[in-house]
Amino acid sequence: MDFQLTEDQRALRAGVRELLEGRYGREALRASLDSADGGDPAGVVDRELWRELGEAGFFALRLPEGGPDGGVGLGPAEAVLVFEEAGRVLLPGPLVATHLAAGVVPGAAQGTAVVTAFDLGGPFVAYLGESDAVLGADGAGAEGAAGAGAVPVRSVDPLTPLYRTAGAPGAVSGALRDEGALLTAALQLGSALRTTELAVRYAKEREQFGQPIGGFQAVKHLCAQMLVRGEVARTAVYAAAVTGAPGEIAGAKLLADEAAVRNARDCLQVHGGMGFTWEADVHLHLKRAWVRAEQWRTAAEAEELLAAELAAEAAAEAGGLGG
Amino acid sequence: MDLTYTEEEREFRARLREWLGKTLPELPARPSPDDWPGRRAHDLGWQRRLYEAGYAGLHWPVDAGGRGATPTQHLIFLEETERAGAPYVGANFVGLLHAGPTIAAEGTAEQRARWLPPVLRGDEVWCQGFSEPDAGSDLAALRTKAVRDGDEYVITGSKIWTSHAEVADWCELLVRTDPGAPKHRGISWLAMPMDAPGVTVRPLRTLAGSTEFAEMFLDGVRVPVGNRVGAENDGWRVTMVTLSFERGTAFVGEVVACRRTLAALARTARANGRWDDPVLRRRLGRLHGEFGALWRLTQWNVSESTRSGGVPGTGGSVFKLRYSHARQELYDAAAEVLGAAGGALSLDEEWTLDRLSSLSYTIAAGTSQIQQNIVAERILGLPKGR
Ligand SMILES: Cc1cc2nc3c(=O)[nH]c(=O)nc-3n(C[C@H](O)[C@H](O)[C@H](O)COP(=O)(O)OP(=O)(O)OC[C@H]3O[C@@H](n4cnc5c(N)ncnc54)[C@H](O)[C@@H]3O)c2cc1C
Numbered sequence: 001m002d003f004q005l006t007e008d009q010r011a012l013r014a015g016v017r018e019l020l021e022g023r024y025g026r027e028a029l030r031a032s033l034d035s036a037d038g039g040d041p042a043g044v045v046d047r048e049l050w051r052e053l054g055e056a057g058f059f060a061l062r063l064p065e066g067g068p069d070g071g072v073g074l075g076p077a078e079a080v081l082v083f084e085e086a087g088r089v090l091l092p093g094p095l096v097a098t099h100l101a102a103g104v105v106p107g108a109a110q111g112t113a114v115v116t117a118f119d120l121g122g123p124f125v126a127y128l129g130e131s132d133a134v135l136g137a138d139g140a141g142a143e144g145a146a147g148a149g150a151v152p153v154r155s156v157d158p159l160t161p162l163y164r165t166a167g168a169p170g171a172v173s174g175a176l177r178d179e180g181a182l183l184t185a186a187l188q189l190g191s192a193l194r195t196t197e198l199a200v201r202y203a204k205e206r207e208q209f210g211q212p213i214g215g216f217q218a219v220k221h222l223c224a225q226m227l228v229r230g231e232v233a234r235t236a237v238y239a240a241a242v243t244g245a246p247g248e249i250a251g252a253k254l255l256a257d258e259a260a261v262r263n264a265r266d267c268l269q270v271h272g273g274m275g276f277t278w279e280a281d282v283h284l285h286l287k288r289a290w291v292r293a294e295q296w297r298t299a300a301e302a303e304e305l306l307a308a309e310l311a312a313e314a315a316a317e318a319g320g321l322g323g
Numbered sequence: 324m325d326l327t328y329t330e331e332e333r334e335f336r337a338r339l340r341e342w343l344g345k346t347l348p349e350l351p352a353r354p355s356p357d358d359w360p361g362r363r364a365h366d367l368g369w370q371r372r373l374y375e376a377g378y379a380g381l382h383w384p385v386d387a388g389g390r391g392a393t394p395t396q397h398l399i400f401l402e403e404t405e406r407a408g409a410p411y412v413g414a415n416f417v418g419l420l421h422a423g424p425t426i427a428a429e430g431t432a433e434q435r436a437r438w439l440p441p442v443l444r445g446d447e448v449w450c451q452g453f454s455e456p457d458a459g460s461d462l463a464a465l466r467t468k469a470v471r472d473g474d475e476y477v478i479t480g481s482k483i484w485t486s487h488a489e490v491a492d493w494c495e496l497l498v499r500t501d502p503g504a505p506k507h508r509g510i511s512w513l514a515m516p517m518d519a520p521g522v523t524v525r526p527l528r529t530l531a532g533s534t535e536f537a538e539m540f541l542d543g544v545r546v547p548v549g550n551r552v553g554a555e556n557d558g559w560r561v562t563m564v565t566l567s568f569e570r571g572t573a574f575v576g577e578v579v580a581c582r583r584t585l586a587a588l589a590r591t592a593r594a595n596g597r598w599d600d601p602v603l604r605r606r607l608g609r610l611h612g613e614f615g616a617l618w619r620l621t622q623w624n625v626s627e628s629t630r631s632g633g634v635p636g637t638g639g640s641v642f643k644l645r646y647s648h649a650r651q652e653l654y655d656a657a658a659e660v661l662g663a664a665g666g667a668l669s670l671d672e673e674w675t676l677d678r679l680s681s682l683s684y685t686i687a688a689g690t691s692q693i694q695q696n697i698v699a700e701r702i703l704g705l706p707k708g709r
Contacts, residue, residue, distance in 0.1 A: 001325060001326055001327065001328050001329075001332065001395050001398075001622065001625075001626065002324075002325050002626050002629070003619075003622050003623045003625075004324070004626045004627060004630055009324065077324045196703075200703045200704070203705060204705065211706070212705075212706050214699075214705035214706055215705065215706035215708065217692075217695075217708060219705075220695065220699035220705050220708070221692070221696075221699065223699050223703055224694075224695035224696075224698035224703070225644075227641065227698055227699075227702060227703060228644050228645050228698065231620070231641050232616050232617070232620060232645055235619040235620045235622075235623045236612075236615070236619060238619075238623075239326065239616075239622075243326060247611075247612075247615070248615060250612065251611070251612030251616055252616075254609065254612050255612060300605065302612070303605035303606075303609050304604070305608070306611045307589075307604045307605060307607055307608030307611065309611065310585065310586065310607060310608060310611040311589055311593060311598070313586060314586040314589040314590045314593075315590070315593075317590075318590075319587055319590065320588075320590045320594060321584065321587045321588045321590075321591045321657055321674050322591060322657075322661045322665045322666045322667075322672050322674060
């Protein structure tokens with residue numbers, strides 16, 4: 001057993017981080033925000049960047065090497081490392097759905113097609129107007145038609161355009177849902193680790209009462225709890241990627257959702273008034289974390305799944321607590 | 324990222340499991356929590372069996388009398404013994420998890436030969452005399468003084484919260500040897516025989532009603548200078564070695580135990596109908612996820628320490644913060660599942676005592692607030708508090 005990252009995995013992570021920081025740094029993030037804010041959600045998914053991601057193997061990562069879609073032949077462990085990086089920079093677009101559609105929907109693997117999914121479990125669908133296809137309940141791509149009759153709604157997250165569809169679409173099920181939950185957990189993890197960094201950096205810089213606010217315990221302890229949440233979520237997500245067990249994936253989603261949402265809130269608190277501004281990036285992390293927490297597997301669903309697993313495991317043995 | 328075990332590790336696990344299957348049924352029942360001499364004998368008896376079977380000091384270096392096992396083998400050992408319901412380290416805690424590793428890392432060859440074999444064989448019990456009435460979280464403020472008199476130190480002062488003091492043979496004692504030096508620089512680490520003249524132990528009653536720890540009064544106690552581990556006035560550094568061991572691996576078996584408790588709780592909830600309450604059921608589901616992640620965190624920390632050469636890192640503080648809280652949540656959930664009707668208010672239930680003892684987890688071995696300071700300052704690099 002060696003749970004730590006291999007050399008190759010570290011190199012992959014470093015490579016993706018470099019690519020994303022170069023291609024989707026803070027300026028790019030603010031530019032997509034400005035275009036969304038200016039009423040142009042279409043500018044949110046940058047088609048050129050999407051193709052570049054495709055070329056870099058972002059979507060074809062887990063397809064077999066040498067296949068028609070130019071697969072990279074890596075596994076879920078590598079996929080979560082890559083998605084963690086995408087989560088750090090708040091890369092917009094239906095990344096998870098397009099990744100899952102690779103090899104199924106033409107163009108998804110290459111990044112020439114943008115594919116979304118019915119992963120919100122209701123009439124709402126993210127990025128519908130920006131997508132070429134919707135990943136269907138059966139895992140196949142339904143092109144165009146699914147969007148008929150859908151209307152845009154004002155989304156809490158400016159970088160996740162939302163649409164209300166006419167009927168309740170069939171939710172994605174089974175193994176696809178586990179994979180979606182795992183990759184979404186990885187995005188959440190990246191965000192949780194990033195907000196920790198943002199909070200710590202600000203706590204070291206900002207001075208009040210003649211000292212950096214990070215010297216105050218009330219601030220210090222907020223930061224320490226952020227780190228703890230991030231590290232617990234990290235091990236849960238990595239372990240779930242390695243085992244692929246549905247219960248472990250549910251646990252990872254639950255803990256990563258919690259880490260992303262609560263770390264973003266604490267980061268906001270550490271930033272004081274600045275944290276409540278449009279100008280600071282904190283709100284973007286929080287809003288995206290709220291959206292992702294509803295995608296693929298909600299907290300209620302994850303907890304019920306874990307409870308069912310606990311009951312099944314417990315039934316294998318005898319004896320209770322108390323007399 | 325590899326969570327599979329090697330052939331060698333799997334064989335190790337299989338042999339251990341077989342030995343536990345044979346040995347555990349032969350063990351006498353654990354004496355009541357109030358019978359300290361009985362518990363000492365019980366815990367030492369278990370240690371003796373481990374020693375005879377070659378499992379004592381598994382991960383200690385070979386030149387310290389250990390087996391030089393890898394951290395992963397040690398993890399398997401802790402997992403399997405707990406899963407099989409083997410006795411807890413109990414009275415051997417300080418010898419095996421604090422004082423022993425410190426002597427192994429910092430002691431002379433002679434000191435190792437004197438103190439380590441009896442710990443591994445289950446002959447001698449150690450206790451930890453660190454905390455004082457006025458030095459808890461601020462341990463370096465300790466005042467118990469040791470004055471050199473020829474080949475001996477003469478020790479005067481008092482210690483508090485000393486677990487197992489009543490049944491211990493030795494005490495790892497922190498004393499002030501240079502009252503003029505800055506507080507971290509005048510401390511020394513001594514091995515004090517508990518039967519030395521001038522040592523008085525007065526048991527303290529815990530909120531669980533038992534006498535788990537004690538006050539210790541030291542009045543002119545003479546300890547040979549040769550009992551000092553590490554250089555004079557270098558005791559603080561020596562102590563940091565001890566504490567990193569304590570926080571690094573001491574709680575691994577307990578995570579396994581908590582998962583067993585949670586399963587038992589689920590069976591009870593199914594049987595008494597509380598499982599049908601979705602709020603409670605979801606809470607148990609979340610705890611299942613939480614303890615699953617904590618187990619993975621121990622594996623993560625073990626892998627990390629393997630790569631860093633066996634020294635537990637600050638990951639121990641992260642783990643302790645989260646685990647101590649989760650353990651308290653577990654017993655709070657238990658109280659809700661059982662309710663008054665199920666014995667939630669009855670001390671006749673063993674788990675009620677466990678619930679009470681879980682309250683100490685956020686205090687002992689460095690409070691949660693101190694752990695958060697450590698995480699913030701040493702991992703995140705935030706300014707040190709004054
Ligand atoms: C069951 C049990 C067994 C123990 N066994 C042993 C033993 O065998 N040997 C031994 O030497 N000791 C032992 N201890 C003592 C233990 O290590 C101390 O209780 C602990 O370190 C806290 O010290 P204190 O009790 O003096 O609390 P204090 O230090 O007085 O703390 C009181 C409160 O103030 C907070 N606080 C203090 N300083 C700070 C700070 N800088 N920042 C923020 N908050 C702060 C604490 O977090 C706590 O909430 C044991 C304790 C328990 C409960």
